[in-house]
Amino acid sequence: MSELWWAIAALAAGGYALKASGYFIPEWVLERPRVTRVALLTPVALLSALTAVQIFGEGQGLTIDARAAGLVFAVGALLLRAPFLVVVVGAAVVAALLRLLAP
Numbered sequence: 001m002s003e004l005w006w007a008i009a010a011l012a013a014g015g016y017a018l019k020a021s022g023y024f025i026p027e028w029v030l031e032r033p034r035v036t037r038v039a040l041l042t043p044v045a046l047l048s049a050l051t052a053v054q055i056f057g058e059g060q061g062l063t064i065d066a067r068a069a070g071l072v073f074a075v076g077a078l079l080l081r082a083p084f085l086v087v088v089v090g091a092a093v094v095a096a097l098l099r100l101l102a103p
Helices: 005-022 033-056 066-079 084-103
Strands: none
Touching: 033 066, 066 084
16 A cells, blocks of 8 residues: 555544544533634635635636636625526626636
């Protein structure tokens, strides 16, 4: 077994152990308001970071291209309470048009 597979197995075991350790945390710890707030906001922070990296990241640097315009459209559409499908399709169309017009 190569070193890569040992690393993958170790990470899988570590992830499983971390997930399983949640069953051993006392209930009174999980009911604290701060823990609840962190648990609710963590997915939002992770998805926001992933979005920022995917939109503005280019290798080791930063770039602003058609994806940023799609994001601006999506934010505006969400602020106007547009349906989710309109937000996604509209952002894709804006990015595609900008890529077509400005290669």
